Each structure stands twice: as structure tokens, then as C-alpha cells.
Amino acid sequence: MQTLLLIMLLVQVPAPLKPGIEKTPFGQMPDGRPVDLFTLRNASGMEVQITNYGAYIVAIRTPDRTGKLEAVTLGVPTFADYLKGTPSFGPVIGRYGNRIANASFTLDGKTYTLAANNGTNHIHGGPGGFDKKHWSVSVIDGEEPTLKLQYTSPDGEEGYPGNLSVEVSYTLQRDNALRIGYRATTDKPTVLNLTNHAYFNLSGMKRDVLNTELQINADRYLPTTPKQIPTGELRPVAGTPFDFRRPTPIGNRINDTTDVQIKYGYGYDHCWVFADNDKSLKLGAVAYEPTSGRVLEMYTTEPGVQLYTGNHLNGKFTGKEGIAYGRRFGxxxxxxxxxxxxxxxxxxxxxxxxxxxxxxxxxxxxxAR
Structure with a gap:
């Protein structure tokens, strides 16, 4: 009995991980307002880091098939790097994610002019979009820690009408899922299209994403003009490089320029259309990285998903791991x-x-599998 007790004392049993949120200073806005980094952890050891500048996802760290925890999203090392600007490495995008043709729209008979920051088009809310804003924060600690961020966009900001109150919540669940909830109200009619622009690399930043197998549960997509504005057609994916209804490596057809849409996007930069638009939470896509074994399942209530394959990354940005992010690295x-x-x-x-x-x-x- 004494021998057994001695053996039990000598065996080191790992202490269970404590879920919660840790807050650390990250930097200062040009006007002196503090910017913080919030690290959410669950009992499984998954980590998500978020900052109240731009509501950025700074990092997501998940285990591979051996249990090794590594970063699976692109990001730059310091707050100063985020302040200089990135190719949208994980912020909340608003008021309007993606493109608006000719940087204008008409609502209730009135035409609104926006910034033309993508050629003649408007993209991602303009040069002063939500990714450049200082968000207020509230913390809900516990088994499934939640970070709530709030921003009020004033009437006329970036050309959009109405005072818009926006709340975004990030919840790290027990099952290694990051749930993002969006909520907004306005005092004038306006347009709104919120999203998050995280770049994923399930290899743990060891290679580009061309071998990642992707399935998108959509049988149509939106073809575009050469300026990447939708033509209005909902085109079947069957028989095209846009057919991901079965798991297919991203790189298999990404350079198939016999399809003019691949030329327009320099690869994939298109919106896929889900069959159901009933606002239910549905499985929209699954990605699998064969070397790490990591799996990403994406569920959404939205009617579409824009797949962008990092076609314009060129090594200019170096991540926290000291790795330059080359083309199609996320x-x-x-x-x-x-x-x-x-x-x-x-x-x-x-x-x-x-x-x-x-x-x-x-x-x-x-x-992971």
C-alpha cells in the first residue's frame, strides 16, 4: 500500500487547464486611448486572442493530431504593425464587407456616395472602416469565456446614413469552437454587411494552403465583372473550378485560367451561395489540412461565404512566427x-x-483527425 502511494505521488498528473480571459496591454491609439489584448482559453487548451482595436482576431491556437498547439490564423507581431495596416488579418469588417459598385448606392430615393478605395468601387467599409476603430469591451468569464465589443458608428461615417450601434461577441466554447455573434441597430435606414476577415492556415504556418482540402456546401456562386462586382447571376458550380461540393485541395484548380472567373480573381475571390436562406445555423464549409490533421468546420446563418485564397499576399508581411506570408499562405x-x-x-x-x-x-x- 505504501509503495502504491509513493508511486502515485511520484507520477505528475497534469493540472486541469482553467478556462477564462486574461487581459494584457497591447498599445495605445494615436489619441492615447489604451488598446488591450484579451486571451480567451478553454479547458481543452485552445486559445483565441482578440484586441479592441478593430475587433481583430490576433491569433487562434489549436492542437494538431499529436496535441501540439500552434497558430492557425495569420497576424502581425505588434500593435504598431496593426496600426500601420494589414491585408485585413482578422478584423471585423463594416459597415459593408466586400464591394459596392461605383462606391455608391441609392436607398429610399436618396443616393449615398462612399469612398472609392478599390479602383472605382468601395470595399470593406472604406479607409476608415470598423477595422480602424477603438471598440469598448465587456468581459464574461467562465467555462465558455465571452468577449463583447461595442462600437457606435455616427451618422455619415464613411458616407453611410444613420447612427449605427454594433455589438460583436466572441465566445470560446468547450468544444474548441469560436462563436461570433453580430448585433446592430440604427436610427435611420442604412445598409449593413458585417463579417470577420480572418486568414486561416491549418498547417500551423508551415506551408501555403494549396494542399488544404476544402468542401463548400453550395451549388452556386456569384460570377463577377473584371472589377469583381457580381453580374447578378447565380451560376451553378457544376463543371467549373468553383465546385467544392466534395473535399478538394484548394490548389487543384486555382490556376485554371480557362475559366475567366479565375482570371478576374487571380484565383478564388468569389461568393458562394447557400441553398437555404432561412437564417438557421448551417454547416457551410469544412477544411482539412492533411499534414497537421487539423479540421475547420464553418457554420453560419448568413446566405453566402466569400472564399479568398490570399492571392495578393507577397511576402511583405511577416507574422509572429517570423514567417513571411507569401502568396496563398492563408x-x-x-x-x-x-x-x-x-x-x-x-x-x-x-x-x-x-x-x-x-x-x-x-x-x-x-x-483534428
Whole structure:
């Protein structure tokens, strides 16, 4: 008996991980307001880091098939790097994610002019979009820690009408899922299309994403003009490089320029259309990285998802791991309404009116096999 007790004392049993949120200083806004980094952890050891500048996802760390915890999203090392600007490495995008043609739209008979920051088009809320804003924060600690961020966009900001109150919540669940909830209200009719622009690399930053197997549960996508504005057509994916209804390596057809849409996007930079637009939470996509074994499941209440495959990354940005992010080093699954919906009456509406509440949910769930 004494021998058994001695053996039990000598065996070191790992202490259970304590879930919760840790707050650390991250930097200062140019006007002196503090910027913090919030690290969410669950009992499984998964970590998510978020900052109240731009509501950025700074890092997501998940285990591979051997249990090794590594970063699976692109990000830069310091707050100063974020302040200089990035290719949207994980912020909340608003007021309008994706493109609006000719940087204008008409609502209730009035035309609104926006910044043309993508050629002649408007993209991602403009040069002063939500990714550049200081968000207020509230913390809900516990088994499934939640960070709530709030921002009020004043009437006329970036050309959009209405005082818009936005709340974004990040919840790290027990099952290694990051749940993102969006909520917004307005005092004037406006348009709204919120999303997150995280770039995923499930290899743990060891290689590009071309070998990652992707499945998108959509049988149509939105072809675009050469300026990447939707034509209005919902085109079947069957027989095209856009058919991901079965798991397919991202790189298999990404350079198939016999399809003019691949030329327009320099690869994939298009919106896929889900069959159901009933606002239920549905499995929209699954990604699998064969060398690490990591799996990403994406669920959303949104009617579409923009797949972007890092076609314009060129090594200019170096991540926290000291690795330069070259072309196609990450992929984005931006859950959203359709690009240019304010100018496309046949698309699901993005109009938000006083008395209405915009609500949307996206879940990124991680595992390994």
C-alpha cells in the first residue's frame, strides 16, 4: 500500500487547464486611448486572442493530431504593425464587407456616395472602416469565456446614413469552437454587411494552403465583372473550378485560367451561395489540412461565404512566427450577405431600418483527425 502511494505521488498528473480571459496591454491609439489584448482559453487548451482595436482576431491556437498547439490564423507581431495596416488579418469588417459598385448606392430615393478605395468601387467599409476603430469591451468569464465589443458608428461615417450601434461577441466554447455573434441597430435606414476577415492556415504556418482540402456546401456562386462586382447571376458550380461540393485541395484548380472567373480573381475571390436562406445555423464549409490533421468546420446563418485564397499576399508581411506570408499562405471564409447587394435588387436585402435588429452568427469549430 505504501509503495502504491509513493508511486502515485511520484507520477505528475497534469493540472486541469482553467478556462477564462486574461487581459494584457497591447498599445495605445494615436489619441492615447489604451488598446488591450484579451486571451480567451478553454479547458481543452485552445486559445483565441482578440484586441479592441478593430475587433481583430490576433491569433487562434489549436492542437494538431499529436496535441501540439500552434497558430492557425495569420497576424502581425505588434500593435504598431496593426496600426500601420494589414491585408485585413482578422478584423471585423463594416459597415459593408466586400464591394459596392461605383462606391455608391441609392436607398429610399436618396443616393449615398462612399469612398472609392478599390479602383472605382468601395470595399470593406472604406479607409476608415470598423477595422480602424477603438471598440469598448465587456468581459464574461467562465467555462465558455465571452468577449463583447461595442462600437457606435455616427451618422455619415464613411458616407453611410444613420447612427449605427454594433455589438460583436466572441465566445470560446468547450468544444474548441469560436462563436461570433453580430448585433446592430440604427436610427435611420442604412445598409449593413458585417463579417470577420480572418486568414486561416491549418498547417500551423508551415506551408501555403494549396494542399488544404476544402468542401463548400453550395451549388452556386456569384460570377463577377473584371472589377469583381457580381453580374447578378447565380451560376451553378457544376463543371467549373468553383465546385467544392466534395473535399478538394484548394490548389487543384486555382490556376485554371480557362475559366475567366479565375482570371478576374487571380484565383478564388468569389461568393458562394447557400441553398437555404432561412437564417438557421448551417454547416457551410469544412477544411482539412492533411499534414497537421487539423479540421475547420464553418457554420453560419448568413446566405453566402466569400472564399479568398490570399492571392495578393507577397511576402511583405511577416507574422509572429517570423514567417513571411507569401502568396496563398492563408484562406478566408468570410460569411456574409452578397457583394453589391445595395445595387442588386434580386439579392437578399442588406437594408436595416429603425426598429429592426440585425443579428447574425458564425461558428469556426476546430478539431483534428
Amino acid at each position: 484562406f478566408c471564409l468570410e460569411t456574409q450577405h452578397f457583394p453589391d447587394s445595395p445595387n442588386q435588387p434580386n439579392f437578399p436585402t442588406t437594408v436595416l431600418r429603425p426598429g429592426q435588429t440585425f443579428q447574425s452568427t458564425t461558428v469556426y469549430k476546430f478539431s
